[in-house]
Amino acid sequence: MDEIEQGRRFLKAWRWREARALETDQKRGIPHPPLQKPVPEGTQLVELVDPERFSFSGPSVVEAIARRRSHRSFSQEPLTLEEVSFLLWATQGVQRIVREGIASLRTVPSAGARHPFETYLAVLRVQGLKPGLYRYLPLDHKLVFLRAEEGLDDKISEACLGQRFVGEAAVVWAWAAVPYRTEWRYSVFSHKVIAIDAGHVCQNLYLACEVVGAGTCGVGAYDQAKADALFGLDGNEEFVVYLAPVGKLPQSP
Numbered sequence: 001m002d003e004i005e006q007g008r009r010f011l012k013a014w015r016w017r018e019a020r021a022l023e024t025d026q027k028r029g030i031p032h033p034p035l036q037k038p039v040p041e042g043t044q045l046v047e048l049v050d051p052e053r054f055s056f057s058g059p060s061v062v063e064a065i066a067r068r069r070s071h072r073s074f075s076q077e078p079l080t081l082e083e084v085s086f087l088l089w090a091t092q093g094v095q096r097i098v099r100e101g102i103a104s105l106r107t108v109p110s111a112g113a114r115h116p117f118e119t120y121l122a123v124l125r126v127q128g129l130k131p132g133l134y135r136y137l138p139l140d141h142k143l144v145f146l147r148a149e150e151g152l153d154d155k156i157s158e159a160c161l162g163q164r165f166v167g168e169a170a171v172v173w174a175w176a177a178v179p180y181r182t183e184w185r186y187s188v189f190s191h192k193v194i195a196i197d198a199g200h201v202c203q204n205l206y207l208a209c210e211v212v213g214a215g216t217c218g219v220g221a222y223d224q225a226k227a228d229a230l231f232g233l234d235g236n237e238e239f240v241v242y243l244a245p246v247g248k249l250p251q252s253p
């Protein structure tokens with residue numbers, strides 16, 4: 001099978017008869033993987049603004065959809081912690097845990113409610129957050145500070161194949177897939193739906209940006225090894241699949 005054919009096959013419908021007969025780890029009774037990557041005990045977590053205390057009022061969903069655009073030019077204005085809290089919640093916020101802890105329901109849909117992503121942030125200009133690399137804990141609605149990184153703006157642009165606007169953002173979202181979360185349930189049929197799941201997440205980021213006067217741009221052109229290394233990922237059990245720089249929009253003249 002050539003690569004084009006392989007790629008097209010990846011996009012086609014599951015072979016349901018085979019999928020149903022498949023021996024998955026779930027059917028074998030293997031315990032489900034954690035819904036979020038654990039943090040070492042004693043790690044100091046960064047508090048975010050509680051979704052019940054968000055103070056944003058508009059625009060309407062209709063207006064947000066009508067206005068949505070990819071933005072590649074950002075102002076120097078920092079984002080507030082409330083804005084970042086909102087954008088994190090809008091993209092991965094947990095509404096409830098279901099099926100005795102096997103799955104979670106969130107602000108975005110996910111095949112089998114597996115939610116196979118970890119969210120990383122490269123923070124460049126956010127009020128109340130020191131610049132550096134962070135990971136979001138959706139179950140706790142908190143951030144883990146991973147480390148400061150010298151020249152982060154240049155390094156994140158370089159990881160995105162030299163796309164300069166990425167490093168000019170206030171904060172760059174990076175979604176890493178933990179494929180086993182979906183594979184546990186769907187085995188070899190997981191990978192198409194993981195890719196579809198990522199689209200839902202970034203669309204919510206686009207729409208939520210409209211609410212806070214910010215802009216974003218989905219970034220699929222990146223260097224796998226550089227992006228994984230920057231966020232400290234092993235590149236197999238967890239690897240970057242999609243990025244999105246976010247910044248306040250320059251005032252129109």
Ligand SMILES: Cc1cc2nc3c(=O)[nH]c(=O)nc-3n(C[C@H](O)[C@H](O)[C@H](O)COP(=O)(O)O)c2cc1C
Nearest residue numbers: 068069070071072160163217218219220221222242
């Ligand atoms: C999966 C995906 C990957 C993308 N990757 C990039 C990218 O690497 N660099 C970039 O400048 N734009 C990227 N874009 C943005 C598209 O170029 C943009 O959506 C398209 O030009 C249409 O513009 P609009 O989003 O304003 O409608 C990507 C969009 C998607 C959905």
